[in-house]
Amino acid sequence: MTETTIIESTVLKRGRCFYVGLTRQRLTLLAGIALLTFMCFIADLSIGQAHYTPREVLAALWNPDAPLAVRVILWDIRLPVALTALVVGASLSVAGVKMQTVLGNPLASPFTLGLSAAASFGAALGLILGVSILPASAVAFAVPANAFVVSMIAALVIYRLSQKRGITTEMIVLLGTTLVFTFTALLEALQYIAPDQALSAVVFWMMGSLSRTSWPQLAILSAILLFVSVFFARRAWAFTALRLGDARATSLGVPVGRLRLQGILLGSLLASVCVSFVGTIGFVGLVAPHIARMLVGEDQRFLLPASALCGACMLSAASVLSKTLVEGQAIPIGIVTSLVGVPMFFVLILRSRKL
Amino acid sequence: MELLNVSGVSVAFGTRVILRNLDFGPLRAGSVTALLGSNAAGKSTLLRRMAGELRGAGKVEVVGQAVEAWPTYHCNRPAHVPQDISMMSSLRVFEAVLLASKQGSGWGVNDDEMDVVIRMLQTLGIQALADRELAALSGGQRQLVSIAQALVREPRVLLLDEPTSALDLQNQFEVLELLCQLARERSMCVVLAIHDINHALRFADHVVVLHQGRVEATGSPREVLTPGLMQKVYGVLTRLECCSQGYPFLVVDRSVRDRAELSKVEEAAV
Numbered sequence: 059m060t061e062t063t064i065i066e067s068t069v070l071k072r073g074r075c076f077y078v079g080l081t082r083q084r085l086t087l088l089a090g091i092a093l094l095t096f097m098c099f100i101a102d103l104s105i106g107q108a109h110y111t112p113r114e115v116l117a118a119l120w121n122p123d124a125p126l127a128v129r130v131i132l133w134d135i136r137l138p139v140a141l142t143a144l145v146v147g148a149s150l151s152v153a154g155v156k157m158q159t160v161l162g163n164p165l166a167s168p169f170t171l172g173l174s175a176a177a178s179f180g181a182a183l184g185l186i187l188g189v190s191i192l193p194a195s196a197v198a199f200a201v202p203a204n205a206f207v208v209s210m211i212a213a214l215v216i217y218r219l220s221q222k223r224g225i226t227t228e229m230i231v232l233l234g235t236t237l238v239f240t241f242t243a244l245l246e247a248l249q250y251i252a253p254d255q256a257l258s259a260v261v262f263w264m265m266g267s268l269s270r271t272s273w274p275q276l277a278i279l280s281a282i283l284l285f286v287s288v289f290f291a292r293r294a295w296a297f298t299a300l301r302l303g304d305a306r307a308t309s310l311g312v313p314v315g316r317l318r319l320q321g322i323l324l325g326s327l328l329a330s331v332c333v334s335f336v337g338t339i340g341f342v343g344l345v346a347p348h349i350a351r352m353l354v355g356e357d358q359r360f361l362l363p364a365s366a367l368c369g370a371c372m373l374s375a376a377s378v379l380s381k382t383l384v385e386g387q388a389i390p391i392g393i394v395t396s397l398v399g400v401p402m403f404f405v406l407i408l409r410s411r412k413l
Numbered sequence: 414m415e416l417l418n419v420s421g422v423s424v425a426f427g428t429r430v431i432l433r434n435l436d437f438g439p440l441r442a443g444s445v446t447a448l449l450g451s452n453a454a455g456k457s458t459l460l461r462r463m464a465g466e467l468r469g470a471g472k473v474e475v476v477g478q479a480v481e482a483w484p485t486y487h488c489n490r491p492a493h494v495p496q497d498i499s500m501m502s503s504l505r506v507f508e509a510v511l512l513a514s515k516q517g518s519g520w521g522v523n524d525d526e527m528d529v530v531i532r533m534l535q536t537l538g539i540q541a542l543a544d545r546e547l548a549a550l551s552g553g554q555r556q557l558v559s560i561a562q563a564l565v566r567e568p569r570v571l572l573l574d575e576p577t578s579a580l581d582l583q584n585q586f587e588v589l590e591l592l593c594q595l596a597r598e599r600s601m602c603v604v605l606a607i608h609d610i611n612h613a614l615r616f617a618d619h620v621v622v623l624h625q626g627r628v629e630a631t632g633s634p635r636e637v638l639t640p641g642l643m644q645k646v647y648g649v650l651t652r653l654e655c656c657s658q659g660y661p662f663l664v665v666d667r668s669v670r671d672r673a674e675l676s677k678v679e680e681a682a683v
Contacts, residue, residue, distance in 0.1 A: 069531060069540065070528050070531050073507070073527060073528075073530070073534075074528070074531070076544055077507055080505070080507075080544075291520075294520065298504070298508075298512055299512055301504060302504075302512075302547075306495060306559070308466055309466070309494065309563070310513050310562065311485040311516050351503070356503055357508055
């Protein structure tokens, strides 16, 4: 009797050790990515076109007696950009990981579902035709508002269609792809009739830039990221169960249909707001979730923060790169993320081939 | 104790009627019931209806109350193991079972919750697989994980859709024996959809035979599974024999598909 109790307690101990070890390993990885992200953030703050040393610029964070020029550079120029990189990177990545989870498709992302193309078309409507839903006084928000509205219309089309009976997740992804082509064609039609000046404005908008946001926009972005993340985090176990397939998740009592709609709608909201404020920034929403999944696995309690941190880290690093690649010039961030993202994505595809 | 009762159950998808006015039961605690029928007879649909995943006319009652009326994570809500489909997930076996037990509860995992999972894996003899990824498991191992996921909430009714379809001979017998044993030990009511008639004869206390959306026959396996019924439901000529140890087993001689009817269907299709 005592022998069996001893055996049982060792088995239990070993099992607990395994899971506690797994959890500890994941927390360590999370801390590691967080540290890396923080280092990118500091580098992002330190590097710029002004001729001040990183120490001088960073000192203005806590030193109210720093020279006015340095304070302006830090608080009004570099800090908003660096924070935008973190928040937008995290948002796009969280949106991507949710879409990949609820659609069960590794290719799902704000880009592949047509949200970015729709936002570009909305922005072009404002920049070329001068169409705006906002009064003239809110001119700073006119283009982002347009981009957001069109992007959410695209999201709602996907949402409505995915509510219909017999629509599979593959069909939703294909539908997103048709939206990409539709909005790209519409955008090209607009560009064809656009005067030169408006055309360059559209092209510049589409390349994406982190310097378009200041504190109010940053507050909106952060608030939405916080709200959506908390919403998703509260349903972490249910979202993880979706990875077992619809039938299995349903049998575990997970409301699969409702969860899928919430994932699509809130993910789209998050992505649309980002794209509206900073333009199209490719690949973060697609690649960062994959990297996070390789690091911490599928448990959403770890995957969600890991994705957010990976996205933030990627975009922050891209921001640093965009300032350092060409001396004295800032390359648009959308170009950098795509150029860095493509090789990473290529590696991912080749890796998955072996499985 | 009478656990499960099915009365007047019908299910239709659009205009396509799958199940018509089914009645059977009551099924008792500690019993194993085999659900038999040809392909597309509606076995899986019936299991989903009994699990409360589908709506429809009629009543499925667990302990005297409609199945939908029990809260989602109550032990009187039947646990359902759908047919095995590949799980291309990198979740570990331990996580997969933990996941099932944590649905609808809080974020953190405490020691007791871990112990429940470990004991469950031990019961099914898969504790050695705890750290393996689901995608790396064989079909039989995945089936055992699915059963562990269903059992971990200690349900009183367990519904399984072809639990032995992906298993080799040894595993088939082990799983079925385990299910019978668990049914008795935990006073569960186990219902399994199954194709192997010999398994039904050997392991089930009770059989329900579905044919064309209706209950064709119900009762104890030896009384119900006659050559006449087998010909009607499965379209095969069979003999029920007894082995040297007294177990009955079914020998299939040949198929008696109705050629005339088949050509009629083909004509209609043309």
